[in-house]
Amino acid sequence: MPPPPASPWPLLQLRRVCRLSLDRPASLPVDTRACLFARPQTAKTACFSTSPARWANPSPKKKGLVAAPKRGTRTLNVKRGKRASGQSTARPPAVGERKAQRKRVVLSNNNALPVPGLVDLDKSNALSDDIRGHVMGIPDLAVDALRAVDAFKPTQGWRLFRRPATLIRTETARLAGLVRDVQAPAEGQARATVRRILTGDRLSGKSTLLLQGLAVAWLQGWVVVNLPEAKDLVNGHTDYAPLPGSRPAQYTQDTYTASLLSQMVAANSALFAATRVVTKPTLPVPLPATATLKQLAELGIASPEASWPVFVALWAELTHPGRPPVMLTLDGLSHIMRESDYLSADVKPIHSHDLTLVRHFVDHLSGKVPLPNGGIVLAATSTSNAPSSPALDFSVLLAKARARNAHPSHTPTWNPYRVVDQRAMECLANVDTLNVSGLSKEEARTIMEYYAQSGLLRAKVDEKLVAEKWSLAGMGNVGELERTSIRLV
Amino acid sequence: MPSRLNILSFARPIAYRPKPQASWRPQPPVRAVPSQYRAFADSKQPPANETETNNLHVSEEAAKTAEIMGETPPAVEEKGTPVEEVVKDDKDAQKNLPKVMQDAIKAKQSNSAPKGSRSYSTMTTSVTGAGELDMGLIDFQSPATPPAIPGAKFGLPSLPLPQGSNYKRRYDVVVDQVTNLLMRHGEKSAAQRNMSLILQHLRTSPIPTINPTRPLIPGAPPPSHLPLNPILYLTLAIDSVAPLMRIRNQKGAAGGGVALQIPVPLGQRQRRRAAIQWILGAASKRRDKGSGKGGLAQKVGEELISVVEGRSGVWDRRNAIHKQGVAARSNIVLPRKR
Numbered sequence: 137m138p139p140p141p142a143s144p145w146p147l148l149q150l151r152r153v154c155r156l157s158l159d160r161p162a163s164l165p166v167d168t169r170a171c172l173f174a175r176p177q178t179a180k181t182a183c184f185s186t187s188p189a190r191w192a193n194p195s196p197k198k199k200g201l202v203a204a205p206k207r208g209t210r211t212l213n214v215k216r217g218k219r220a221s222g223q224s225t226a227r228p229p230a231v232g233e234r235k236a237q238r239k240r241v242v243l244s245n246n247n248a249l250p251v252p253g254l255v256d257l258d259k260s261n262a263l264s265d266d267i268r269g270h271v272m273g274i275p276d277l278a279v280d281a282l283r284a285v286d287a288f289k290p291t292q293g294w295r296l297f298r299r300p301a302t303l304i305r306t307e308t309a310r311l312a313g314l315v316r317d318v319q320a321p322a323e324g325q326a327r328a329t330v331r332r333i334l335t336g337d338r339l340s341g342k343s344t345l346l347l348q349g350l351a352v353a354w355l356q357g358w359v360v361v362n363l364p365e366a367k368d369l370v371n372g373h374t375d376y377a378p379l380p381g382s383r384p385a386q387y388t389q390d391t392y393t394a395s396l397l398s399q400m401v402a403a404n405s406a407l408f409a410a411t412r413v414v415t416k417p418t419l420p421v422p423l424p425a426t427a428t429l430k431q432l433a434e435l436g437i438a439s440p441e442a443s444w445p446v447f448v449a450l451w452a453e454l455t456h457p458g459r460p461p462v463m464l465t466l467d468g469l470s471h472i473m474r475e476s477d478y479l480s481a482d483v484k485p486i487h488s489h490d491l492t493l494v495r496h497f498v499d500h501l502s503g504k505v506p507l508p509n510g511g512i513v514l515a516a517t518s519t520s521n522a523p524s525s526p527a528l529d530f531s532v533l534l535a536k537a538r539a540r541n542a543h544p545s546h547t548p549t550w551n552p553y554r555v556v557d558q559r560a561m562e563c564l565a566n567v568d569t570l571n572v573s574g575l576s577k578e579e580a581r582t583i584m585e586y587y588a589q590s591g592l593l594r595a596k597v598d599e600k601l602v603a604e605k606w607s608l609a610g611m612g613n614v615g616e617l618e619r620t621s622i623r624l625v
Numbered sequence: 626m627p628s629r630l631n632i633l634s635f636a637r638p639i640a641y642r643p644k645p646q647a648s649w650r651p652q653p654p655v656r657a658v659p660s661q662y663r664a665f666a667d668s669k670q671p672p673a674n675e676t677e678t679n680n681l682h683v684s685e686e687a688a689k690t691a692e693i694m695g696e697t698p699p700a701v702e703e704k705g706t707p708v709e710e711v712v713k714d715d716k717d718a719q720k721n722l723p724k725v726m727q728d729a730i731k732a733k734q735s736n737s738a739p740k741g742s743r744s745y746s747t748m749t750t751s752v753t754g755a756g757e758l759d760m761g762l763i764d765f766q767s768p769a770t771p772p773a774i775p776g777a778k779f780g781l782p783s784l785p786l787p788q789g790s791n792y793k794r795r796y797d798v799v800v801d802q803v804t805n806l807l808m809r810h811g812e813k814s815a816a817q818r819n820m821s822l823i824l825q826h827l828r829t830s831p832i833p834t835i836n837p838t839r840p841l842i843p844g845a846p847p848p849s850h851l852p853l854n855p856i857l858y859l860t861l862a863i864d865s866v867a868p869l870m871r872i873r874n875q876k877g878a879a880g881g882g883v884a885l886q887i888p889v890p891l892g893q894r895q896r897r898r899a900a901i902q903w904i905l906g907a908a909s910k911r912r913d914k915g916s917g918k919g920g921l922a923q924k925v926g927e928e929l930i931s932v933v934e935g936r937s938g939v940w941d942r943r944n945a946i947h948k949q950g951v952a953a954r955s956n957i958v959l960p961r962k963r
């Protein structure tokens with residue numbers, strides 16, 4: 137038998153070992169390894185290993201290795217993750233900063249000229265008839281109080297003038313007359329509760345009249361309580377919770393009530409600090425004996441969950457015999473004459489009147505709950521930010537017909553095919569209106585002279601100019617008058 | 626040698642006003658020397674000359690008075706040539722002058738106009754009717770008397786119609802132009818609201834500090850007057866950065882497919898349009914500070930203030946155009962004279 141051809145045995149073995157070590161470097165079965173080779177030490181330790189390379193972190197992708205697009209072809213250019221070239225990298229404004237900027241109320245303009253001979257309102261002249269048709273300054277303390285209750289609105293033109301001043305127009309004088317009547321009732325009569333809805337055209341000065349009423353009342357030492365924007369109560373932006381033990385269910389808005397309490401304390405600080413609690417309120421938080429109204433209110437401010445019981449207790453204190461009259465106002469009435477944006481537990485919309493604060497106001501407006509020490513309840517309608525409220529519109533028409541003693545055939549009747557909001561209709565059934573109309577030409581002249589003295593109107597204020605602007609302003613609509621004479625466009 | 630004191634050579638006679646003006650009237654910025662040429666942007670009608678009476682020089686008037694009074698008049702004609710004039714261009718002769726006169730010449734040189742000042746005016750003013758700067762005052766337009774034409778029962782209106790005389794001219798010219806350029810998608814009412822907010826921003830912002838390296842148009846009122854006259858503020862900001870010309874690229878005119886840059890003068894309204902576009906563009910690149918409707922107006926207002934204070938990049942843009950125009954002025958080919 138011929139010997140087998142000389143095989144390159146060692147060489148073949150080496151190649152196989154290399155192949156194996158390449159293929160399965162770490163997990164060769166033992167038996168294979170044993171039968172393979174007579175020199176186990178070479179098999180156990182591979183001459184090299186790929187594991188470090190395989191288990192290493194992936195190397196960062198090299199940039200610029202993508203082939204350039206073909207010449208003449210279109211490519212999609214999406215700058216993902218890249219900022220546009222014009223955009224700045226600066227930090228955006230903090231949370232709430234933009235809204236604060238938008239809602240900022242500026243009450244002075246250092247460029248405007250101080251008006252010589254501008255007389256301030258005070259306790260004695262505010263109720264007199266002599267100031268009718270004059271522009272009167274609002275004293276600083278009153279400005280602080282009015283600012284505390286958010287009576288100044290950013291849409292009003294306060295920022296153009298040196299300091300806040302206001303025209304005492306016919307409607308203001310009528311409101312001051314109401315204040316005077318409440319304060320000094322006829323012999324042997326109790327102080328009355330006057331309830332009014334302020335109506336009027338757009339920009340006719342309803343919110344400003346509310347502010348004037350608050351200013352006059354504050355100067356007389358009344359308690360002023362203002363709900364600056366009814367929309368904030370019902371638009372579902374505040375927390376709410378069912379009032380325990382209420383049937384049908386009512387809902388409290390604790391954070392809003394707490395902030396309202398703090399506004400009340402800021403605006404009526406002198407009275408609250410000087411008056412002691414005389415009733416015995418049952419509160420979830422301990423109240424020290426011989427506490428003042430301020431301390432009582434601060435309990436609610438400090439713990440919002442107790443704010444509604446504190447508000448009820450505070451109101452009981454304010455209506456206690458011997459206390460001053462109350463001026464209770466609200467702006468944007470139509471928002472609370474419909475269902476709110478809040479939902480009940482069974483996902484039904486909550487009617488606005490089931491919110492405790494709204495109900496509190498509505499009860500006083502409708503006359504269901506009187507103010508024992510007298511006072512005025514004012515609700516201003518809005519024409520620029522108002523959801524439709526047919527019940528309110530109808531009630532206002534009815535009140536106007538009632539005021540002019542219209543014949544029954546001329547009184548408006550409800551369209552039976554419309555869905556009626558019965559609760560709104562009932563609460564507005566016997567509330568009178570105070571219509572805010574345009575300025576007379578004399579009043580227009582007074583306020584235009586004030587503009588000119590402030591350096592804002594650069595013209596000679598004469599009969600011709602006044603007549604021109606008065607006509608352009610829709611027969612003396614005060615907002616339009618301001619727009620045509622000092623807003624320039 | 627002709628007489629050195631020739632009254633006819635004075636560019637502007639010194640007018641004697643026998644009575645001081647009784648009351649203050651808004652006056653336009655008066656140019657020291659009436660321009661010899663009508664600028665493209667000016668109105669076609671030359672401004673009416675000042676009254677021709679009382680235009681005698683002081684010494685001339687003194688001579689005339691003396692003649693009337695029968696005294697010996699001062700020798701106007703026999704005045705010699707001043708030494709300074711003789712040695713004006715002669716550097717060697719200047720060295721031999723007395724020290725006092727040398728100092729005087731030096732002082733004169735240092736007092737001369739700065740290097741970059743132009744001999745021509747770059748001013749644009751709002752000319753309404755009587756050729757006066759509109760200070761934003763209603764009813765203060767100086768009465769323009771149109772020529773009496775027989776047959777017109779109520780006379781003819783003076784043109785251009787003053788602001789407010791017609792409902793289409795209710796607003797100031799500049800305000801109208803800015804409003805229209807602010808307008809997007811034909812929403813004029815929104816543009817007007819923005820315009821109103823811009824003017825309100827100017828009205829309530831603090832008094833601007835003027836940067837002397839960025840001079841506003843000559844005749845600008847002091848900065849303390851600006852916030853209370855927001856239309857003037859706006860006009861001043863726009864007119865101060867309004868370019869005098871634009872650069873037209875004439876294709877292929879330079880040969881070899883290269884465009885030739887030719888400066889083209891702009892009219893008043895065009896100049897303003899360019900400036901407003903620049904300002905609005907710069908404003909829209911600013912950062913929003915608040916939210917809501919007044920954001921754009923606030924940014925435009927801030928940009929206008931920064932223009933007046935010389936901080937805005939619009940100034941560089943205007944200067945670049947002017948520099949380019951100066952470089953390209955050799956490309957203007959005037960029609961050859963025959």
